[in-house]
Amino acid sequence: MKVKQFALLVLFGSMLVPVAQAQIRHIEMRVEGMT
């Protein structure tokens, strides 16, 4: 049973890793001369 719980913990942990990564979230520009 404990092995199963540990496996689930590892699984959910690996799903959360990409969320915790460093990254650019959003870019906003103000532009001129757009028609």
Place this chain on the structure above:
Amino acid sequence: MKQHLGRQSGVQTVEVSLLDGKVEVTPKEDGQIDPGQLLKATYDSGVTAAEMNMTARGKIVKDSSGSLALQVEPNRSFVLSPNELSKGLEALADTQTMVTVRGQLYKKPAGKKKADPSAPMRLLILEVQKKE
């Protein structure tokens, strides 16, 4: 311009507001997007970028010259322009603390008609949203 920016690597969506001249770019989930490339693509599509702001999450590091930088990918970091907010992050340099900040990457120089979009980008922090 919307199509041109949408074709750039790492871009998920591009929203353009003609009324206020705003362009919002959402990166793909991996966040691997090159703001310099976006700026160049903007100029290539015939419009002038007046300002570029970015929200990003990363670690504060010190580069080889001792300047503070925000590292957003293993191979991509932005040197911080010194201000009060960047001073407040100095203690976090080379620690595991992740910070989420909003900052200005580019502003068209006053008085000059043409800016150089290929110049190295520095990040002027406008807001520190989270430290974790």
